[in-house]
Amino acid sequence: MTQGLTVQAELRLAKRMARLGTETAFEVLARARALEAQGKDVVHLEIGEPDFDTPPNVVEAGIDAIRQGWTHYTPSAGLPLLREAIAEDVSRSRGVKVTPEEVVIVPGGKPTIYFTYTALVEEGDEVIYPNPGFPIYESLISFLGAKPVPVHLREEKDFRLDVNELADKITDRTRLIVLNSPHNPTGSMLDEQDVLDIAAAIGDRDIMVLSDEIYSRLIFEGEHFSIMSIPGFKDRTILLDGFSKTYAMTGWRMGYGVMRSDLATHITRLMTNSNSCTASFTQVAGIEALRGDQSSVDRMRDEFKRRRDVFVTGLNKIKGFSCRMPKGAFYTFPNITETGWPSKKLADAILQEAGVACLSGTAFGDYGEGYLRFSVANSLENLNKALDRIQQWTVKNL
Numbered sequence: 473m474t475q476g477l478t479v480q481a482e483l484r485l486a487k488r489m490a491r492l493g494t495e496t497a498f499e500v501l502a503r504a505r506a507l508e509a510q511g512k513d514v515v516h517l518e519i520g521e522p523d524f525d526t527p528p529n530v531v532e533a534g535i536d537a538i539r540q541g542w543t544h545y546t547p548s549a550g551l552p553l554l555r556e557a558i559a560e561d562v563s564r565s566r567g568v569k570v571t572p573e574e575v576v577i578v579p580g581g582k583p584t585i586y587f588t589y590t591a592l593v594e595e596g597d598e599v600i601y602p603n604p605g606f607p608i609y610e611s612l613i614s615f616l617g618a619k620p621v622p623v624h625l626r627e628e629k630d631f632r633l634d635v636n637e638l639a640d641k642i643t644d645r646t647r648l649i650v651l652n653s654p655h656n657p658t659g660s661m662l663d664e665q666d667v668l669d670i671a672a673a674i675g676d677r678d679i680m681v682l683s684d685e686i687y688s689r690l691i692f693e694g695e696h697f698s699i700m701s702i703p704g705f706k707d708r709t710i711l712l713d714g715f716s717k718t719y720a721m722t723g724w725r726m727g728y729g730v731m732r733s734d735l736a737t738h739i740t741r742l743m744t745n746s747n748s749c750t751a752s753f754t755q756v757a758g759i760e761a762l763r764g765d766q767s768s769v770d771r772m773r774d775e776f777k778r779r780r781d782v783f784v785t786g787l788n789k790i791k792g793f794s795c796r797m798p799k800g801a802f803y804t805f806p807n808i809t810e811t812g813w814p815s816k817k818l819a820d821a822i823l824q825e826a827g828v829a830c831l832s833g834t835a836f837g838d839y840g841e842g843y844l845r846f847s848v849a850n851s852l853e854n855l856n857k858a859l860d861r862i863q864q865w866t867v868k869n870l
């Protein structure tokens with residue numbers, strides 16, 4: 473008898489797996505889908521992706537590319553033509569000269585975070601990041617054995633990073649500072665003076681900046697300003713951007729990092745070791761996205777603005793909710809402390825009992841307690857339905 477061979481051994485995971493966090497949006501989406509499978513109607517305001525389809529010219533370019541045989545590997549750093557198009561686009565939009573050698577194309581926005589940390593941050597180094605903030609920043613800092621150093625984004629400051637607080641957190645061990653504007657989950661934006669002050673606080677220290685600018689085309693008030701364009705910072709900045717949000721291309725998986733060319737060669741080595749390359753037909757579609765008609769980007773932004781206005785106005789009429797007007801991205805981040813409910817419990821109840829899926833502020837770090845995040849990437853009809861449902865729920869329960 474070979475009975476022993478059928479016994480499953482206990483899984484022995486590497487210790488670092490215990491330090492890996494997650495993005496709660498995907499978990500809430502799964503729970504909402506499970507409720508729908510039981511027949512419940514749910515309005516989805518939890519996930520951070522445009523509800524629009526990818527613009528038709530980009531779809532056609534992708535289909536043509538597959539037909540034309542763009543179904544093989546590309547160089548690990550990406551197709552030269554796309555790197556060129558990105559370099560041109562970033563040079564124009566950020567007012568700083570970028571060359572194709574300084575661009576690495578990767579499958580989405582997230583890989584630039586992972587690769588930057590892996591290439592630059594040693595165990596024990598400190599990484600400063602916004603909290604509340606995109607949860608992957610903190611998750612990967614811990615995963616790689618570095619020390620997460622949160623900077624509290626406060627509502628009183630319109631959720632903009634307080635430069636004095638940032639300056640207090642900088643130590644000799646600080647290796648990297650993560651900036652994100654427009655900001656997920658609060659929709660806040662750093663203005664030019666904020667970014668200049670942050671640059672002054674960093675001074676000439678040997679600290680790198682990961683500037684996550686993935687929402688930089690989704691701005692309703694004010695103008696985007698990148699730290700990369702400040703003299704002396706181009707060589708210390710890794711600019712993260714991508715196609716997911718601007719061109720409604722989340723499922724195509726394509727983003728890019730812009731960085732000094734010597735670092736780009738190392739990030740390219742990480743690509744070779746992990747993904748080989750970003751999907752080739754996706755990259756061909758990316759050239760069309762950047763060089764083709766941009767009117768769909770403007771249309772989507774105008775529509776998000778209209779929805780933001782309606783939703784924030786509606787939230788502010790609900791007992792216990794108060795919401796600032798976000799300046800960019802497609803999220804609203806109401807303060808719910810007046811409800812007397814903790815964020816996670818309230819988000820769970822609103823999903824289970826009101827049929828509206830949203831995220832607890834704590835999904836974005838400890839300083840997210842007291843808030844919920846609702847995405848406005850859904851139709852006005854559904855947003856109004858969500859407002860009605862939450863309103864009715866609060867009347868019954870508060």
Ligand SMILES: Cc1ncc(COP(=O)(O)O)c(C=O)c1O
Binds near residue numbers: 579583722
């Ligand atoms: C601030 C921020 N950075 C990066 C990403 C990752 O984008 P992608 O889906 O292209 O990996 C997101 C997605 O939600 C985000 O909100």
